[in-house]
Amino acid sequence: MRSPVRTGALRGLPPSTPAPLQAGTKGLRDCAPRRLPVPPSSGFHSTSPECSEALATTAKLPEAEPVPPVPPRERFTIADIKERRAKAGRLVAPTAAYCDADMFKGPTTGKPKAKRWDHHLTTESALRAPCKLKQAAKHLKTPGLISLGGGLPCPEYFPISSLTLHIPTPPDFSETATLAAGEDAPIGKYDASFPSLEGSEYDLSIALNYGQATGSAQMTRFVTEHVELIGAPPYADWGVCLTIGSTGALEQILRMVCDGVGRKDSLLTEEFSFSTALETAAPLGVNVVGVKMDGEGLVPGVMDRILTGWDERERGGRRKPHVLYTVPSGQNPTGATQSVERRRAIYEVARRHDVLVVEDEPYYYLQMQEPGTEAPGSVEEFLEGLVPTYLSMDVDGRVVRMDSFSKVVVPGSRMGWITASAQLVERFIRHAEVANQGPSGFSQVILHKLLDERWGHEGYLRWLMNLRMEYTKRRDIMAAACEDFLPREVVSWKPPQAGMFQWLKVNHELHPYASTKGILDIEEEIFNSCISKGVLVARGSWFRAQQDIPPSGLYFRATFAAATPENMREAIRRLGEAIRESYQL
Amino acid sequence: MRSPVRTGALRGLPPSTPAPLQAGTKGLRDCAPRRLPVPPSSGFHSTSPECSEALATTAKLPEAEPVPPVPPRERFTIADIKERRAKAGRLVAPTAAYCDADMFKGPTTGKPKAKRWDHHLTTESALRAPCKLKQAAKHLKTPGLISLGGGLPCPEYFPISSLTLHIPTPPDFSETATLAAGEDAPIGKYDASFPSLEGSEYDLSIALNYGQATGSAQMTRFVTEHVELIGAPPYADWGVCLTIGSTGALEQILRMVCDGVGRKDSLLTEEFSFSTALETAAPLGVNVVGVKMDGEGLVPGVMDRILTGWDERERGGRRKPHVLYTVPSGQNPTGATQSVERRRAIYEVARRHDVLVVEDEPYYYLQMQEPGTEAPGSVEEFLEGLVPTYLSMDVDGRVVRMDSFSKVVVPGSRMGWITASAQLVERFIRHAEVANQGPSGFSQVILHKLLDERWGHEGYLRWLMNLRMEYTKRRDIMAAACEDFLPREVVSWKPPQAGMFQWLKVNHELHPYASTKGILDIEEEIFNSCISKGVLVARGSWFRAQQDIPPSGLYFRATFAAATPENMREAIRRLGEAIRESYQL
Incomplete structure (x- = not known):
């Protein structure tokens, strides 16, 4: 097993805490985070006595169930990923090819598996059976097999023979530089059939046909690696699934774990929350419970008190909430960003009360540069400066993270992805098969050409660095x-x-x-x-x-x-x- | 009011039936349909005694509630639409512009309104409130208004400055001709801001930003006109909404009108049905009831008998079905195509029993040329030869038609549209706002460039004529x-x-x-x-x-x-x- 480079290891632990080494952990080192000091409570959020008290310290949380320490964030480097790709060789993933994150992940040997969440699934989600026609695609791997199975049109009848993007060349991403010196990036219909000519692993004949509901293997590889660059979950069996943006993802997640009618489920969220998220929950009969906020967002002590004191009878028969929806960075609408300490505290409350955490992070990469501080010079410095994600501290597999290209590439892609435990991702995919069959192939092949083939991970991270400035x-x-x-x-x-x-x-x-x-x-x-x-x-x-x-x-x-x-x-x-x-x- | 040309008027009525002229109907004429003789029962479908008996005639249907005659199909012509566009002038529809079919429809004066379907809506659907942030977009029309409202990124940060398609030039659509003599169709970021230069009404700055869940005004206009070319509904207040293909549309429609758990709703469909549709219904607890088929598909007499004899107690407390899901042309999997007479008979059973009809027509344009018959020479002849849609005979507004670009352009567009009464379309949009926010902007702007701007309706219909051959x-x-x-x-x-x-x-x-x-x-x-x-x-x-x-x-x-x-x-x-x-x- 190759040992991944682990960085930012001691982030968020008190100085005296020994590094909680895990099996297989090597190369542990402490990198001073380029982060901002945690601001004091800003005073423009409501500070009821209940809230102020809860704010004082997370040490006041009940100690009935001791919560083991959250392991250090782990990240692979761009060099790791380049090496892995070189070893794997050319990606051959034709029309509707099956894929999952495990095909592209780095080693996870020695890591535990995520917990099971069967008791949180709704009846609707539990009832989902795999799509028979999509499952039949597994036979397509049989050498020499001719398919008269799925009703996939012949690409001969796709009336677009090529599609050429004009895009910025890093590091100058401005519109004027792109017009003057950007590059043309053509996507042909059959590029992937002519590796010697173009070298592309994805083309219109694949992208514009039906695919798996997970999204294409080509984009799945990209987002899997991207997750590893930011910080993969500390358990082994995590997966990803492309989404119709986080809008679509949230609705699917709610239907997967919240039964507002039969089970009278509730959803915890910030006291002020993204209105469309609230509008997603309401028609499902899901009762939303707002948790007080301060300048760092949701207050964990208040969340803990709500859960500890939950009385179904007082709450009209509503079950104790088992799902938290939170926007940790640049929260919509309050703009609050949870510090790493805050995230850890909220995560611990979630563990104590068996709560799943839906981490909605459209603005994650729009973390600002503070006045008077020096902007990161390298991609590594940029990554170090980002507040660690819930995903990266998720020892249980209780986090479903939603990422989106909407705010950082284009909203019109209607594309993002979730990262979560394999169990939850599998249920999510079963729903995607009947809800959308994955994102638009145009969106996938265009973003793949731009982000993976032309820019690569380094170029994309440089784009994000530019955007946050x-x-x-x-x-x-x-x-x-x-x-x-x-x-x-x-x-x-x-x-x-x-x-x-x-x-x-x-x-x-x-x-x-x-x-x-x-x-x-x-x-x-x-x-x-x-x-x-x-x-x-x-x-x-x-x-x-x-x-x-x-x-x-x-x-x-x-x-x-x-x-x-x-x-x-x-x-x-x-x-x-x-x-x-x-x-x- | 301009009088639309009505064609194919007497299709499907017995020879002795007088033409049921409507207010405002002019230019009524009978065009002999270039259609195939209705085949006899093919013998490879199950023909139980129940089925054979029911097949004999639709005159055996109970006559308790007389069903008024279905009015003639009405179609506008390409010339009508060109004239209408010329009168309307350039379409100015900037980012996230509100739109509906009424903005693009021909006159509907004198036509009745669709019936109301409140009693069929599920609690979930009835509870949906408009998306507050999308609603706020109505203020954007205010002259001089500066928006600090929605979190729409500035198009300056869209890293694609143009996108150029290489596409076939009608009438030769073949791949070789396209490579040799196709045309380049560029889409710039700000084309719509420079009407004098490019003339385009849609560009990347609009398409790649957030939009309304209905889809863009530009594509809404195209599909509205297309519906009119095929045959608009005979009531006034019909509308359209773009969809994430018919896969996504069906799930939204089922959640809108079928409550499998609380109301114990059922869904009628062909005895053999599209497996993904069945997999969509099952987790919702919706009980599927298969109706016997013959060589022309679903047998109306059997459907009528199931509904007439429905006994909730015998059916485990299941409510009498109020929704039919049918694939009328080239049914999946049996390939059966319902004749116009068959469609009328099924529609009449639906009226008698207050059943909504979900008309799923991905293969509508893949109606074949019979051996020994002459292929249509003109677009008009082609349209005449198509079996009339349920939509075109829908006097009540009880049909929700699903169209898709998957089988006739590219599946990867993940784009189609529904056509239905304004009431149902409005509820559908409310769901789309939280389920997907409309199709990918890449899909929309590319298909708009190809179908609307370059080919136009004539070119697109010629493409469909070519495809069916x-x-x-x-x-x-x-x-x-x-x-x-x-x-x-x-x-x-x-x-x-x-x-x-x-x-x-x-x-x-x-x-x-x-x-x-x-x-x-x-x-x-x-x-x-x-x-x-x-x-x-x-x-x-x-x-x-x-x-x-x-x-x-x-x-x-x-x-x-x-x-x-x-x-x-x-x-x-x-x-x-x-x-x-x-x-x-």
């Missing part, structure tokens, strides 16, 4: 606009460490009509005033996890992802004007 | 191979009139071990023998709608879509050999 600039422009145009006497905010969103708290109590006008009424008044002044912001109430309890404050979410710098300033100026008018300032 | 050739090659290599003494078959599949009946009773070996055992023996001889066929039992009743016969499905002519012959030879060996012939 762009978003850092945008965040700073918005922060300056807020400083310049918002009335500080009623509005408070903190520039986020990651993501696309600036969360703004407006002090409701200082409103001249606070005693007679509710929070939602004032929110609506300001929102409408904004529209008439020519700025669209998102209302904080759209993101309230529990619409059945009174709002805890008056908030707005503003994105710095889309508008030009000039427009961003003008928009914030208009927002400030709307607030001033409402508050009669 | 290709499939006709393939069907004939397989038919000849069957004649040459299959033992007629035990195997019977009839070349299909549409689709991709040859259905083969093997007479179980003639098997030397028929008295001791079950149908499924013999099927397995022959299947395994086929694999060892190097041919993969699909087992008939995979497609049995009801696995809980004994199999009615021994069948295999062979596709003529994929293999080369030589391989197809060799594969059928191997299949013949496997059958002969099992039957000791």
Whole structure:
């Protein structure tokens, strides 16, 4: 067995903790993380007495079941992966070829297997049988076999003979540089049949036909390796499955483990959560339970108290929650980023209460550069500086991580992937077979050409490094606009460490009509005033996890992802004007 | 109001029936359909006494509720659509623009509205609320508005500056002609911002960003017009929504109208049905009820009798079925095609029993040319020759039609659309918002460039005309191979009139071990023998709608879509050999 290089090993452990060496662990070393100091509670999140108390320390958690330490994050390097590919030789994966992550993973010898989650599966998920026609594809490996099986059209009838991308050449990713000096990347219909000519392992004849619901072997290899570069799970039997973005993935995951009607399941999430996620859960009858947040996001002590004190009778017969949905980095809408200590604490609460963790990380790579700090010079430094993922600390296999190309390549790809234990991935695939049959072949072959074949892992990571600097600039422009145009006497905010969103708290109590006008009424008044002044912001109430309890404050979410710098300033100026008018300032 | 040209008006009515003129109907004329004579019952489908009796005539249907006549099919022409587009001017539909079919439809003045289906919706579907963030997009129309609303990335960060297709130029669609004389079709990032230069109404900056779950306005216009060319519904308020192919659409439709657990809903379908459709229904607890078939597919008299005699107590508390799933043309797996008379009869049974009809038509355009008949010379003749759709006779709005680009352009597009009443389309969109957010932008912009901008409706219909002739050739090659290599003494078959599949009946009773070996055992023996001889066929039992009743016969499905002519012959030879060996012939 080859020994993977393990980096960032002692991250998050107290200085006195000895390194928890595992079987087969070699080359353990401590790399000082290039991370930001954990900010104090920002003061713009609600801080009820319950919350403040819970915040104080995670040592207050009940100690009934001791939680073993989370092992160090483990990462392979780009050199490891290059070597592995060279050894494996050319990837031959024709139309609808079966694949899984194990075909592309590095060694996992000596690692334990993930726990089983049968008791969490819904009846719907447990009932899923493999797709008979997809299963029949296993016979296609038989040498000389002629298939009259699946109704796969002949690629002769695909009316596109080639598709040529014009793309940036690293390291200059700008639009102007791409126009002047980018490269053409053609994708032919039968490239993979002519390895000597083009060398490509994927082509239109494969990508544009039916495939397995997992996604193509070509893209599966790429995302498997990418997961290993960021930090693979510490158990052996993890897998991946391509998704129709995290939107589609979340719906599939909820149907897999949450039965809102029969079992009266609930879902834990941040008190303010991505509105579309809430809209996904609601029609399934899944009861959403919001957990208080502070400047670092969800507060683990509050989560623990909710679970410890859960009483089904008091909760209308609702079962104790067994699933947490969380956006750990640049949370939508609050922009909060959980530190590694926070993640560990939340993970430990999840272990104690047998809770699965759905880690939704569209903004993971949009972790910002702090003012006055030096940007990472190398890909390795960049990776070191990222907050470790839940996945990388998941000793049990209880995390389902959702990654997406939407925020970091293009939303229109409608493509992402999940990483989780083989058991959960298998159930997920069974659903994907009847829900979508995997992402668009156009999306797959285009992203493969760009990310795998042309850029490679190094180029893609450099793209992400470039992108986070762009978003850092945008965040700073918005922060300056807020400083310049918002009335500080009623509005408070903190520039986020990651993501696309600036969360703004407006002090409701200082409103001249606070005693007679509710929070939602004032929110609506300001929102409408904004529209008439020519700025669209998102209302904080759209993101309230529990619409059945009174709002805890008056908030707005503003994105710095889309508008030009000039427009961003003008928009914030208009927002400030709307607030001033409402508050009669 | 412009009067649409109505064609094929009297199709399917007895000669003595007067034309049922509707308000606003002008230019009614009878065009002799270029269709095939309805074949007699082919003899290879099961013909139980119940079935034979029901077959005799549809006049035996109970007459409790008189069913009004179905109005004539109505079609617009390509000239109508060109004129309409010219009047409307350039389509300006920027990022995430809201759209619906009404924006692109021809006049529907004087037509009734569809019926309401609230009583058929599931609780899940009824509970769906609009996506708050997508709804906010309506404000984007406000002139001068700056959006800090949705987290849409700036297209500056899309790492593809252009995408160039190489595509066939009609009328020669062959691969060799395309390589020699096809055309390049570039798609730039900002084409739509420079109308004077390129003239394109769609580009990468729009397609690769987030969009509405309906799909883009650009593709919505194309499919809306396409529906009108084939035959729009006879009610006013129909709509469309792009889908992740019919796979994804069916799952969404089932969740919209079938509650297998709470309401104990059932689904009617052909006795042999698409296995993936069955696998979609099963985990939802939806009970599938197979309806006997003959050479023209599902037998309406049997369907009527099942519904008339439905007894909830006898059926384990299962509610009387209110949804029919049918593949009317080139049915999968039997290859059967319902004649227009058959469709009318089934539709009337559906009306009588308040049944919604899910019309799954992936093979609709693969209707074959019969030997000795002349191929249509014009697009109009081609359209005339197609069997009318359920949609075109749907006076109530009870049909949900699923179309797909998978079989006629590329499966990898993972794109199709539904057409149905506005009420059902609206509920479907609400689900799409959280299930997928519409098809891949790559798929949309590429198919738009090809089908709409380069080929136009005329070119696309010519492509379909070409494709059906290709499939006709393939069907004939397989038919000849069957004649040459299959033992007629035990195997019977009839070349299909549409689709991709040859259905083969093997007479179980003639098997030397028929008295001791079950149908499924013999099927397995022959299947395994086929694999060892190097041919993969699909087992008939995979497609049995009801696995809980004994199999009615021994069948295999062979596709003529994929293999080369030589391989197809060799594969059928191997299949013949496997059958002969099992039957000791």
